[in-house]
Amino acid sequence: MFIKVNNVSKVYKNNKNIEFKSLDNVNLTIEKGEFICLLGPSGCGKSTLLNLIAGFDKPSTGEIFIDDKQVNEPSPNYVTIFQNYGLLPWRNVKKNVELGLEAKKISKEERSKIADEYIELVGLSKFSKHHPSQLSGGMQQRVAIARALAVDPEIIFMDEPFGALDAMTRMNMQDEISNIWDKKKKTIIFVTHDIEEAVFLADRIIIMTPGPGKVKSVINVPMERKRDRTSDAFLRIRDKVFVEFKMKKEIDMEYYI
Ligand SMILES: Nc1ncnc2c1ncn2[C@@H]1O[C@H](COP(=O)(O)OP(=O)(O)O)[C@@H](O)[C@H]1O
Numbered sequence: 588m589f590i591k592v593n594n595v596s597k598v599y600k601n602n603k604n605i606e607f608k609s610l611d612n613v614n615l616t617i618e619k620g621e622f623i624c625l626l627g628p629s630g631c632g633k634s635t636l637l638n639l640i641a642g643f644d645k646p647s648t649g650e651i652f653i654d655d656k657q658v659n660e661p662s663p664n665y666v667t668i669f670q671n672y673g674l675l676p677w678r679n680v681k682k683n684v685e686l687g688l689e690a691k692k693i694s695k696e697e698r699s700k701i702a703d704e705y706i707e708l709v710g711l712s713k714f715s716k717h718h719p720s721q722l723s724g725g726m727q728q729r730v731a732i733a734r735a736l737a738v739d740p741e742i743i744f745m746d747e748p749f750g751a752l753d754a755m756t757r758m759n760m761q762d763e764i765s766n767i768w769d770k771k772k773k774t775i776i777f778v779t780h781d782i783e784e785a786v787f788l789a790d791r792i793i794i795m796t797p798g799p800g801k802v803k804s805v806i807n808v809p810m811e812r813k814r815d816r817t818s819d820a821f822l823r824i825r826d827k828v829f830v831e832f833k834m835k836k837e838i839d840m841e842y843y844i
């Protein structure tokens with residue numbers, strides 16, 4: 588197994604020094620090349636789990652392994668795409684895409700070639716001399732994706748990357764990331780609170796619930812790409828995921844009555 592999350596819990600202290608369990612005994616395995624969505628409502632620990640797997644933070648208890656090595660710190664072999672794109676405003680599109688390649692000490696000609704290839708992959712060849720401020724949110728996110736892919740990472744972590752985009756742009760970006768995954772078969776761990784987004788993108792959906800953050804269930808999405816959001820198969824899986832959340836709500840209701 589490529590990624591292993593073994594009995595991981597994470598406890599934070601709030602500003603009054605009271606302990607708060609953000610993740611409770613999470614177990615998870617992920618295979619190489621899988622597209623995984625972490626799905627759940629705000630506050631259920633999705634970002635916490637993503638950050639632990641990416642090595643930005645350490646579990647309070649439990650262990651995480653990638654390729655049989657325990658995760659202790661972020662690795663340049665894995666890249667993270669945040670919601671706010673993280674582009675450098677003073678660099679044009681091409682120079683932004685080349686950023687990660689510079690850190691890898693790749694020659695100037697090679698850098699230029701690789702950057703052009705990935706800028707084309709995300710459909711921005713005409714904009715390679717533009718600066719981020721001249722681009723729409725969707726285009727900026729494409730630049731961030733091109734930059735992430737250009738370094739040929741083993742894993743891509745995406746934390747609600749399309750959260751700030753309008754609904755139509757968001758759907759286009761989902762199509763694009765799905766096509767890219769189909770071509771490149773990278774391991775992608777993608778955080779979302781949007782059920783349809785998860786059903787559209789994932790091989791497996793990890794459903795998380797809050798209070799404390801737990802993995803409630805894992806749902807396989809055995810559908811070919813490119814997926815049709817209106818097909819019966821799609822709607823069936825969407826309903827199945829939906830029911831998972833509804834059941835949780837009913838349990839909560841009982842508890843509070
Ligand atoms: N660095 C932190 N310090 C204290 N509490 C945190 C920290 N990060 C997250 N939390 C808490 O842990 C819970 C889960 O947060 P998070 O992982 O961001 O959820 P999600 O991404 O699913 O919205 C939240 O209640 C949040 O307030």
Ligand SMILES: [Mg+2]
Nearest residue numbers: 633634635746
């Ligand atoms: Mg989050």
